[in-house]
Amino acid sequence: MSGLADETAGDLPVKDVGMNLAGIGGLQESSGAQNTRARQAMSRICREELEDRFLRLHDENLLLKQHARKQEDKIKRYQSSRSRVDNKVYPTFASQIWT
DSSP: OTTOOOTTGGGOOOOOOOOOTTOOOSSOOOHHHHHHHHHHHHHHSOHHHHHHHHHHHHHHHHHHHHHHHHHHHHHHHHHHHHHHHHHHHSOOHHHHHHO
C-alpha cells in the first residue's frame, strides 16, 4: 500500500500557529477577558511585527482561497466526467426503448 499516495498531499497549505496573542493557557476564559488580554498583548508588540503578522495571515488567506478554488474546479471536472461515464454505462430507460 506504500505505493499509493494522495496526489494532493504535497501541495496542501499548512497553517503557521506561531505565538498566540492571548498567551498559552489551558483554561477557558470569558470572551471579555480574552479580548482584554489580546489587546494588552498587542499593545506590547511593535507595529512592524503586527504588520508582518497581518501580511503573513493575509497571504495565507489568499493561498487557502486559491487552493479551495482549485479543489472546487477539480471536483466539478470529476463530477462532469462521472456523469458522462454514468450516461454511457447506465443509459436512460427512454433511450433503451428507442434503440
